[in-house]
Amino acid sequence: MARRPSQKRLFRELAAKYGQEVAQAFMTAIRDLTRQVEIQKLLLALERRDLDAAMQAMHIDRAAFQPLEAKLVEAFTAGGQGAVATMPAAVSIGFRFDPGNQRAAAIIRETAATLITRLTQGEIDQARAFLADGMARGAGPRSVALDLVGRISRATGERTGGILGLSGPQRDAVEAARAELNGSDRAGLRAYLTRGRRDRRFDRSIEKAIRQGTKLDQRISDSALQAYSRRLLLLRGEVIARTEGLPAIRAAKHEAFQQLVDDGRVEVMDIVRGWSTTEDGRQRDTHDAMNGQEVRGLDMPFTSPSGAQFRWPGDSSLGAGSAETISCRCDEYIAIRAPRA
Structure with a gap:
């Protein structure tokens, strides 16, 4: 009989796989949002100062x-x-995880719906405020x-550099960076060079503008x-x-063992x-202190030194x-161990 995979290894692999794929799915969604913007209608609405029409053009x-x-x-x-x-094979032969189980379906439906509603409303609210x-x-x-919504890249034909999809603090960071790059003083450019997420390929041009005391070329600033x-x-x-994404995987692990219990x-x-x-x-630090913390059953929560509690x-x-x-990025291991007599 084939050896059962290590739970730690298997879930590390699932975390790596879906960590990447969920992030890519988010990027796909944002690309779709930028593609669907009716840019001419948006421009006309802004010229007329019609905010409702501008938002309708965003779709x-x-x-x-x-x-x-x-x-x-x-x-x-x-x-x-x-x-x-x-x-263990002794308890799982013939057993299958049922994602259509009423409880399981409710878990993932609520998880996904909560996220999508939050993201959608967040984009609407922040776009409206920006316009x-x-x-x-x-x-x-x-x-x-x-x-x-971003400017069309000559390399990809896609809109890039807009603030759609960014969190509120990230949008503020982009606006601050815009002011630093487009300003006429050296202090702003120096401040931009401290940004950890900047693309360092532009540093040489920015440093040159600082040395010469000149305004950064607009094309370089935009890029x-x-x-x-x-x-x-x-x-x-x-x-x-x-x-x-990762909590969804952990929730499913928890639910699979609950289904095992339900099955007797x-x-x-x-x-x-x-x-x-x-x-x-x-x-x-709080999670480091929790490493190895064990609880019995499926309902008892883990407890952080901060007092926070988690099911997983x-x-x-x-x-x-x-x-x-x-x-x-922590994980929960689940094992079957009979209580000591």
């Missing part, structure tokens, strides 16, 4: 994020199937529109800003993957769950805040 709706929703469902199913593959601010400042319609914005967008995709194959108190920290020097790493259903959940 932001939850359907754009369907690839991301589908990938989360796929990750959840793979997590459940992976959990079964690591269960309204541009109108209030009297900025040119074209610069406002292109700063929002540097597009690259900076794209790097922040990639980071946003990675954060979403770690914060939403093991007693719930025979199950031991443990917290496994990613020990690479980048883990949270990255879980926020028990009230754990973003300081404990965002980009969490």
Whole structure:
């Protein structure tokens, strides 16, 4: 009989696979949003100072994020199937993870729906605020529109460098970088050179402008800003993957063992769950302290030194805040051990 895969190794592989694929699905959704913008209608609406018409030209709706929703469902199913593959053969022969189980379906439906609703509404609110601010400042319609949706890259034919898809703090960072690159003083350019996510290929041109005391060429400024914005967008995709995709896999692992209990194959108190920290020097101090923490059954939560509680790493259903959940890379191992007599 083939050896059962190590749970730790298998779920590390699933985390790597779906961490990348969920991030890519997010990028696909943002590309779709930028492609669907009716740029001429947007420009006309901005010229007329008609904010509602401008938003209609953006066509932001939850359907754009369907690839991301589908990938989360796929990750959840793979997590459940992976959990079964690591269960002892004595209790799992003939047992299959059922993603259509009423409870399982509700878990992934709620997980995906909450994320997609938040992303969609966030894009609507931030785009509306950005356009309204541009109108209030009297900025040119074209610069406002292109700063929002991006400019077409000659290399790819896609719009890049806009702020669609970025988080609020990232949008603020892009606007600050824009002011630094387009300003006439050296201090702004020097400040830009401290940005960790900048594309360093433009540093030489920026340093030259600083030495000569001249304004940075607009083409270089635009290109540097597009690259900076794209790097922040990639980071946003990675954060979403770690914060939403990986917890979906962990939730499925948990659900698979619950289905095993429901099937009468093991007693719930025979199950031991443990917290496994990613020990690479980048883990949270609180999670580092939790490494190896074990609890019995499927309902008892893990507890952080901060007091936050989790059903599994990255879980926020028990009230754990973003300081404990965002980009969490820890894992939960689940084993079947009969209680001692």
